[in-house]
Amino acid sequence: MQHEDLINYIEQYITLSDADKQIICDSYKVMHLDKKEFLFHQGDRCETEAFVLNGTLRVFYSDDKGNEHVLNFALPTWWVGDITSFYEGSPAFMSVQALEPSELLVIRPEQKEELFKKIPALERMFRIIIQKHLTSYQNRFLAAISKTADERYMNLLARIPNIEQLVPQHQIASYLGILPESLSRLKRKLIEAKK
Amino acid sequence: MQHEDLINYIEQYITLSDADKQIICDSYKVMHLDKKEFLFHQGDRCETEAFVLNGTLRVFYSDDKGNEHVLNFALPTWWVGDITSFYEGSPAFMSVQALEPSELLVIRPEQKEELFKKIPALERMFRIIIQKHLTSYQNRFLAAISKTADERYMNLLARIPNIEQLVPQHQIASYLGILPESLSRLKRKLIEAKK
């Protein structure tokens, strides 16, 4: 069943009756994205919140000079969306694009409201998830101002060991907040240091 | 009345009956912090969420080398707390300390649960506030990796024009993610460039 991973995920947080599971399956629709296809674009309203079933996506922000900065990747069992845009209808702060063909489970704002009414315990789960995201960005910020690019690279590898197989190098550089040239140089230094 | 600023703040988001106002006044207790006194320490459980009535506080993280990094300041009508620690009971990620004598309205987790039961519309307000915090840290992160210290300094001044009168310079440097020496140099350059 398509929704199995989502059900398993939710059951880490709360207990679900069979009826609850049915409601969840009805609320989330399967969606496919081709490589390079966007879930939503920065500036548009984000009307979909998605749970990644498989594939890889990047969440990025384009600044005023047109430079793109990877805020995060999205891998299976992760959530993607722009919550402020999703709930409040404001323009999305970032874009989300598939880096390879990907399968998602998506929900729209009205349906999510419905879902919360039917399974209020989910509110708590999503609140915790938002808090984790907040903590994660606090950490990214702290790392950006207090660690070297080497350290941030090693941390990323520790957190997502197969990241090199999943996304191209220049996306990793962008995630780290450096240029591809710098990542290249950095990797060489690490290899030489190991010898 | 002590709670007036809080009531006004909340009324920006939702409509309150007189009974609601009374409940809010009963839920939030006035608290005074002397200069240098802590609201809570990194590593402890954060059992208070506070609304700042007056004064100035700093929210900071101490890294493994003992260096302190200012995550944010807290000024009148701002909220401070470590939500994850507050709700989930985990150790606080950061510390909060008064930079001058400050007055707060504080609430404890159990009381906040009670409050949500009595005035459910507050849940929505706090969800929006968390989302704003999340966006704010995404921005801090992006600025940290893509803007120069000059730009970040100018942004801070634009956002909080009187920040120089409120907090010592080395705290501003810490907020910007640079050393006091660098901020000093940077300010001189800006002054010279203006001539």
Next chain:
DNA sequence: TAATTCCATTGACCTATGTTAAGACTTTGG
């Protein structure tokens, strides 16, 4: 399969910020 675009690497050079150290001025606490 050719043509084109994209991607990773390298090198030379540049700049913003860190590092260290010193001195003057201000605030705090006994």
Next chain:
DNA sequence: CCAAAGTCTTAACATAGGTCAATGGAATTA
């Protein structure tokens, strides 16, 4: 009211990472 601690500035030097340019290989597309 003095001593001590904290704060701001300046300067000389070091370094991480940016910038620019060139190359070769890989992946897309016609």
